[in-house]
Amino acid sequence: MSEPGPLLDRAAIQEAFRRLGDRLARRGVVADIYVIGGAAMALAYDSRRSTRDIDAVFQPHGIVLEEARAVAVEIGLPPWWLNEQASAYVAPGGDATAPHVFDHPGLRVSAASPEHLLAMKVLAARRRDAEDISYLVKHLGLSNTAEALALCAAVFPDEPVPDRARMILEDLLGES
Incomplete structure (x- = not known):
């Protein structure tokens, strides 16, 4: 990541996810994304929170990254707006109580639990x-x-x- 991108608040994150979900659905894909960090705070706990990027773990990997880059071009986000840079910090046992924060025919998003x-x-x-x-x-x-x-x-x-x-x-x- 070189220069900082725009701040993404809850509405901007939801719009980016809506566009990503649209693109994935057109390709017949349903992706799962688990967000952590500032994006999880903004989507699930503190609606006033904003972030510069969305740290996440997602499947399927390649097509989500490809379509996320297309969304970046579409709405003027940096190409790394959705990334897996913090995935090493996800708890090894999973997060059974992660709340669902965004549903779309092409995309299911959950956020890290508060714990x-x-x-x-x-x-x-x-x-x-x-x-x-x-x-x-x-x-x-x-x-x-x-x-x-x-x-x-x-x-x-x-x-x-x-x-x-x-x-x-x-x-x-x-x-x-």
Whole structure:
């Protein structure tokens, strides 16, 4: 990714998905997309949230990427608006409670559950995720760092929690 693209809010993401779904349906394809990161926040939890790209895991791979690039040209998005760059951060056990956030004859989209999103963002330990972490902690009714860390361990049992993540949580929860 070279230069930043436009900010995509919930309506812009839905429009891009509608166009992608139209293109896939015309080709007789029904794709499944699991979104994480900012797009999941915007679609499922915080309608005011926006993002520059959509981090996702999708099937079938090739045709979705091909049609996503065509949508990019159609509506002026960067070619990487839909990407799998964060797919390495998806929990290995799946996400059984991922809510469906967009349905179309050519496209089914689900978003990471709040538990999975929180665990991903905590383990990434980026200050820029602080607002999302705070929102998700409240959304899940967690009251302290120990509860948040236990959730992270349940979602990613083989991932050690960085010290920086613990410090961010303690700071956000007023425990520092």
